[in-house]
Amino acid sequence: MNAGPDAPQARRRLAPEARTPQILQAALEEFAERGYAGARMAAVAGRAGIAKGLIYHYFPSKDALFQATVHACTQPLFEEAERQLSGHAGSARELLGALVRMGYARISADQQERTLFRLIITEAERFPDLARFYREEMLARATAIARAVLRAGVAAGEFRPEVADMPGLAEVVLAPVLMASVWRMILGESDAPAPGVLRDAHLDLLLRGLSA
């Protein structure tokens, strides 16, 4: 800024620890917007404000950059949910409600999560690593949380006993939240079913369907 808002190029030397996340962020935006094949390395460089060649100083290929990009944005995804789960004291019904509400709130707010999800859907077939990553780090974690809530509800006598270990039920319970995200991707904020509306119907169906 000190040299004007668009100083053409003040060549700025940064430590790799500072440059790398900058490139990854730019790459996430570009990949999200264009998909793998459509993304251009030159555009990534442009978004990061550097020359294209510099990317190859940090990543050997477009492929490697893509994988690093997806891996780089996964840590904080389930932290909040897992914290709520372990710290909760009230009824299982309340816990379920809080988690579902949190899910829909994230759908509405966090564009980065939708973006990441779409990237996985789009490219999983061509990057087997990505599919494995989704299965182990995302789907497995999410269903584990759902299953824990169901078991807690059964243990407390709030839910009917069959739901404690019904295979596939955890997936079915969280599917509507994920589909809300998909609809939002496809239709955009204005035309997709409203998250609040889906959330209320979802909770209503769940509480009636699970209760003892």
Added chain:
Amino acid sequence: MNAGPDAPQARRRLAPEARTPQILQAALEEFAERGYAGARMAAVAGRAGIAKGLIYHYFPSKDALFQATVHACTQPLFEEAERQLSGHAGSARELLGALVRMGYARISADQQERTLFRLIITEAERFPDLARFYREEMLARATAIARAVLRAGVAAGEFRPEVADMPGLAEVVLAPVLMASVWRMILGESDAPAPGVLRDAHLDLLLRGLSA
């Protein structure tokens, strides 16, 4: 050779009515496998067994070919469900069960439907036409069917009255089927949650959650 199984090129002249669907089918395969940006016109021509130039005799650009491809494979999608709905005589619970079972069966069997769905998810942002098409011709039709079943169940006294007009409920009811399809896209047949397992849990939750 000239009558062999791989006669190099027996130039065959076809009427446009015969050539067009052939090109569209080849394009669907190529777009499905590679996405819009990744698809190559030369590959489409190869799959169709014609020269690349001929495609431009029928479609002015890759863009136009893409839109035509998606539009061309939509008719038969909901016919079966709508037929079942209008012709059904038994209880609403049975009808719901039959429709849900049909949905999961299609997920398992029909690769073309998954393919089309992924194409829409992937490219909707860049082709607004596609988003509109999905909303009006697919989502709206599917929710209409679900709503009709819910209303029939309430009218017959099988479902509790609130579900007849709860906004968003139709979407929530069919979300697990669609997510089963998405999981199948991401994880492949071997690693995705088994459709049969999801179906049973889904039906159990629905019948308990909707019943009066």
Added chain:
DNA sequence: CTGCTTATTGACCCGATGGTCAGTAACACC
């Protein structure tokens, strides 16, 4: 200030790919 390390640039290479076009031959009609 001097010199070393290395982050950074920008011009360049080259294969891939969307799109064009002049020529060719398959079919229909006489």
Added chain:
DNA sequence: GGTGTTACTGACCATCGGGTCAATAAGCAG
């Protein structure tokens, strides 16, 4: 068989985009 229409080909063009590299300069140590 002859003739016209047009489906069809294949060579070609221009551009785009991933990847390379020699030159450059920013920061640091002395």
